[in-house]
Amino acid sequence: MDFCPQCQSDEIVKSGIVNDRQRYKCKSCNYFFTVNKLGKKIDQYYVTKALQLYLEGLTYREIERILGISHVSVMNWVKKYNIQKVQNLDFHPTYKILSQSELGNYFSLPENTKGSGVIVTELGDKFMIIKWERFKE
Numbered sequence: 294m295d296f297c298p299q300c301q302s303d304e305i306v307k308s309g310i311v312n313d314r315q316r317y318k319c320k321s322c323n324y325f326f327t328v329n330k331l332g333k334k335i336d337q338y339y340v341t342k343a344l345q346l347y348l349e350g351l352t353y354r355e356i357e358r359i360l361g362i363s364h365v366s367v368m369n370w371v372k373k374y375n376i377q378k379v380q381n382l383d384f385h386p387t388y389k390i391l392s393q394s395e396l397g398n399y400f401s402l403p404e405n406t407k408g409s410g411v412i413v414t415e416l417g418d419k420f421m422i423i424k425w426e427r428f429k430e
């Protein structure tokens with residue numbers, strides 16, 4: 294199975310020959326590329342993780358920075374899986390990336406969970422905590 298190098302979609306079609314090489318077009322993001330640039334599929338783990346972070350209220354750019362995955366890819370997955378984010382104007386997420394031992398220290402301090410709690414998700418060999426806080430006026 295071949296994938297678009299830009300957005301990892303498999304909806305690619307042949308689109309002429311350029312310099313003796315087969316050219317393809319991605320139907321998801323309209324990117325043109327030749328067979329030499331065929332992309333490697335991103336692990337489904339990161340697709341799930343990206344969509345999870347999207348639902349938690351992180352922006353495409355934040356997800357790009359944290360996971361190292363192009364915001365174009367994330368936008369395409371949101372479209373592909375028809376993910377609808379709940380609009381929430383009263384809260385916004387803040388996040389930290391911690392190691393296992395930092396995570397232990399974090400939870401040992403009551404003020405870190407009081408009032409809003411946190412969500413913990415695995416991120417490679419670290420953990421990400423997402424905390425919701427009311428906008429302060």
Ligand SMILES: [Zn+2]
Pocket residue numbers: 297298299300301302319320321322323324
């Ligand atoms: Zn594409």
